[in-house]
Amino acid sequence: MLAYNAEKLKGADIPKGFQDFLNPKYRGQIILLDPRVAAAYMEFYGVLLDRFGPSFLTQLRVQNPRVYAGGLPAVQALAAGEGILATPMLASTTQILTSKGASLNTVSDDPTNWVEMQIMLPVRAKSKSPNAARLFVNYAMSAEGNQVFNNEPGSSSIYDVNLLPKNYQPPKPVSAARAAEITKLLGL
Numbered sequence: 001m002l003a004y005n006a007e008k009l010k011g012a013d014i015p016k017g018f019q020d021f022l023n024p025k026y027r028g029q030i031i032l033l034d035p036r037v038a039a040a041y042m043e044f045y046g047v048l049l050d051r052f053g054p055s056f057l058t059q060l061r062v063q064n065p066r067v068y069a070g071g072l073p074a075v076q077a078l079a080a081g082e083g084i085l086a087t088p089m090l091a092s093t094t095q096i097l098t099s100k101g102a103s104l105n106t107v108s109d110d111p112t113n114w115v116e117m118q119i120m121l122p123v124r125a126k127s128k129s130p131n132a133a134r135l136f137v138n139y140a141m142s143a144e145g146n147q148v149f150n151n152e153p154g155s156s157s158i159y160d161v162n163l164l165p166k167n168y169q170p171p172k173p174v175s176a177a178r179a180a181e182i183t184k185l186l187g188l
Helices: 018-022 039-052 054-062 071-079 091-098 130-141 143-149 176-185
Strands: 002-005 030-033 066-068 085-087 104-107
Touching: 002 071, 018 039, 018 054, 018 085, 030 071, 039 054, 039 176, 054 176, 066 071, 071 085, 071 091, 071 104, 091 104, 130 143
Parallel strands: 030 066, 030 085
Antiparallel strands: 002 085, 002 104
8 A cells, every 4th residue: 555645746646556656846855765674565566576577676776766664654744745655555554644744645456465464473482461461362363353453444354355356365484595686676
């Protein structure tokens, strides 16, 4: 998903998809999340690589994007006008600021093959309260708990796959060699 500053982009200037990021009018105005920070970000760039080829990432690098380590700092920068486009973004991340009056919006470009976020659960044996950790994990993995974790726009629970797009395909894991290729193509 991509986000944009709705004060700066209107009408026909609003991108329809990721290929629009290569338009020269957006040079120096793109905010990217650093793929080296999280596996989900790396998988996102892997999907772009599969979908558009290596030249897309190289051309994206030429756009002179600003690179941020996390979604919240990136969306804050977008709202502050440090850029006009940002990706990959979650609707829930942008809604944090739009609920406080920021003029942001999102566009979903073919949601049938994008990123899956997963919850990491702690090792209960190393917990200060192992029984509380066990209870939390049990709740998180239940249908009720999973619904709470996924009660955000763009999210779906493993217990309700009907919310996924019809032709959804999960992203492929990114090997170390592929991660190095993506990082190099983006010039990071």
